[in-house]
Structure formats: C-alpha cells, structure tokens
Amino acid sequence: MATEGLGFLGLGIMGVAMAKNLLKLGVPVCVWNRSPEKCDALVAMGATAAKSPAEVILKSKITFGMLADPAVALTVAFGPGGVVESIMPGKAYVDMSTVDAETSMTISKAITEKGGRFLEAPVSGSKKPAEDGQLVILAAGDESLFNDAGAAFDVMGKKSFFLGEVGNGARMKLVVNMIMGSMMTAFAEGLSLAEKAGLSQNDLLDVLDLGAIANGMFKLKGPSCIKGSFAPAFPLKHQQKDMRLALALGDEVAQTMPVAAAANEVYKKARTLGFGDNDFSAVYKAIADSS
Ligand SMILES: NC(=O)C1=CN([C@@H]2O[C@H](COP(=O)(O)OP(=O)(O)OC[C@H]3O[C@@H](n4cnc5c(N)ncnc54)[C@H](OP(=O)(O)O)[C@@H]3O)[C@@H](O)[C@H]2O)C=CC1
Ligand SMILES: O=CCCC(=O)O
Structure with a gap:
C-alpha cells in the first residue's frame, strides 16, 4: 500500500x-x-x-x-x-x-x-x-x-x-446532493408551515422521527433550525453550487427536475439574502422569513 x-x-x-x-x-x-x-x-x-x-x-x-x-x-x-x-x-x-x-x-x-x-x-x-x-x-x-x-x-x-x-464519481455526488438539497427545502417549508399553523415544531420533529421519512438530516438540522443556529458544517453557497451542477447534468441527459429546479431558486434567494456562508439549513430562514 x-x-x-x-x-x-x-x-x-x-x-x-x-x-x-x-x-x-x-x-x-x-x-x-x-x-x-x-x-x-x-x-x-x-x-x-x-x-x-x-x-x-x-x-x-x-x-x-x-x-x-x-x-x-x-x-x-x-x-x-x-x-x-x-x-x-x-x-x-x-x-x-x-x-x-x-x-x-x-x-x-x-x-x-x-x-x-x-x-x-x-x-x-x-x-x-x-x-x-x-x-x-x-x-x-x-x-x-x-x-x-x-x-x-x-x-x-x-x-x-x-x-x-472519471466523471462517474462527480455525477453520483451531484445526484446525492440534489436529493439532499431538495429534501432540505421541503423540510424547511414543513417546519415553517407548522409554526405558522400554530403547531409545535418540536412535536413535528418527534412525529417525523417515528415515521417512514425519519432520517439523520432531519434529526441533526431540525433542532438547530428551530434554535436559529446556522453555524456552517456544509456552507449554503456550496449546496447551491451542487444544485446548479446537478441541474446542468439533468439538462445534459434530458431529465426533467422540477423539484430540484424550484429548490435551487430558494438556495439562490438565500444566497442573495446573505446566507451563503451559513450552513445550508439556513435555507429555512429564506423560507420562514418570506411572507
Ligand atoms: N462542508 C461539507 O459538509 C462538505 C463539502 N463538500 C465539498 O467539499 C469542497 C470543500 O468544502 P468545504 O471544506 O466545506 O468548503 P470551504 O469553503 O470551507 O473551503 C473551501 C476551500 O477552497 C479554497 N479556495 C476557495 N477559493 C479559492 C481560490 N480562488 N484559490 C484557491 N483556493 C481556494 C479555500 O481556501 P481559503 O481557506 O483560502 O478560503 C478552502 O481551502 C466543496 O467542493 C464542497 O462542495 C463535500 C462534502 C461535504
Ligand atoms: O456535500 C456535502 C454533503 C453533506 C452531507 O453529506 O451531509
């Protein structure tokens, strides 16, 4: 070796x-x-x-x-x-x-x-x-x-x-991060919707954790989103870069990706709001603070 x-x-x-x-x-x-x-x-x-x-x-x-x-x-x-x-x-x-x-x-x-x-x-x-x-x-x-x-x-x-x-590693990584980035925006919308509908966000986390869509990312990022803590582990600017690159891969192979395209718009908005150097979960702020 x-x-x-x-x-x-x-x-x-x-x-x-x-x-x-x-x-x-x-x-x-x-x-x-x-x-x-x-x-x-x-x-x-x-x-x-x-x-x-x-x-x-x-x-x-x-x-x-x-x-x-x-x-x-x-x-x-x-x-x-x-x-x-x-x-x-x-x-x-x-x-x-x-x-x-x-x-x-x-x-x-x-x-x-x-x-x-x-x-x-x-x-x-x-x-x-x-x-x-x-x-x-x-x-x-x-x-x-x-x-x-x-x-x-x-x-x-x-x-x-x-x-x-060469190329297959990059492609696999972009597919994985496209899924993760889209999931994070859906999760952020759910957290925000729960709060605006008068529900406890912590109850939502408990319910999610007991069901079929329980996952490590919701468990890790949920409590920090609720606290408003977005210290970067994975900077949002990099997640947006990965959405952009995954969408370009979709163009190349003629794969429609409406969910990822919508999620990318939210990451772009979060960047323009100044959250690029925060953790990618700060996309929650862009969603929760919009009327
Ligand atoms: N953070 C994460 O959770 C994960 C990140 N990744 C990927 O790994 C890579 C690094 O991520 P991460 O460590 O989080 O990112 P950081 O932003 O913390 O680090 C980026 C690195 O790139 C260097 N760099 C930036 N601009 C230039 C430049 N113009 N010339 C030379 N060097 C430059 C930085 O140098 P300097 O210190 O001088 O700014 C730094 O070393 C990215 O591609 C990211 O998508 C993959 C998996 C997980
Ligand atoms: O590229 C970043 C991925 C972060 C993760 O896999 O949790």
Missing part, C-alpha cells in the same frame, strides 16, 4: 479534518492552502506546509485536493504553481472536491498526458463525519490509484466506492 509522502490541498471545513486524519497513517503529510494561516494547526500536529500546490506534488507520492468549486479546482490544477506544473510519472492527484464531470475530465486529461495518475473522489458526509473519519468516498478514474490510496481512504472514510471512469 503506497502511503508514504501524502499531500493535501485546500484546508477548509472539510480539508482540515481530512488532512488531520491522514496524519494518523504516520507518514509525512505536506499541506497547502490559499490562506496560509489555515496550515498552522496541521503543522502543529506534524505536517509540513508548502508554498504552492506544485511544491506539494513534488514532495508527495499521492496528493489530495478538497477545494470549493469547479473554478477553484481548475485554478489549483492549472494556475501558476498549480498541480499540473509539477505532475510527472510516479505522482498522483486525487481531487475530492464536489465538481461537475467535465471539470474532473479536464484535470484528468492534463495529468495523465504528463504521465501522472488521476482519481476523482468526492465525498458524502459533512464536517463531523470528516472529523470522525466516517466519510463515504465516491471514487472514479485510475483503479490502481484507488487501490494505492486505500489506506488514506480508510482513515478518512467508512466506505469507498469505485465507480468506473
């Missing part, structure tokens, strides 16, 4: 927790983040910090990326000091960001043309599962790299899927 010399690019909410788990493997871990101060906690735990993604690639056998969106994933891959600059035979890049299939395929092509290996590996699960090493990994691309990254996936996640050719 090739675990020596691992790299990590992007130490946001997810990346910092995932990179910390990589340190458990006892191999050198080299990290980079656009805002360099976010490297400090990792360095205090034994990682080294690099000045650019290209430097991380040079120092690492396998480098992981966890970046905001397609535009950022492309900048980190192709920009000055980017991944592609120093990729070469013997080096590998695993992009775990949630992006569209086209972005993944573009990065894959550039990396493999230079003799490197590429895997996309977006994840299901949020901040707490990332901290607990309980993510679900949706990988596609180079299967030998999937196997070589197995030990790293095992400390970051509870289950890893290999889904075939």
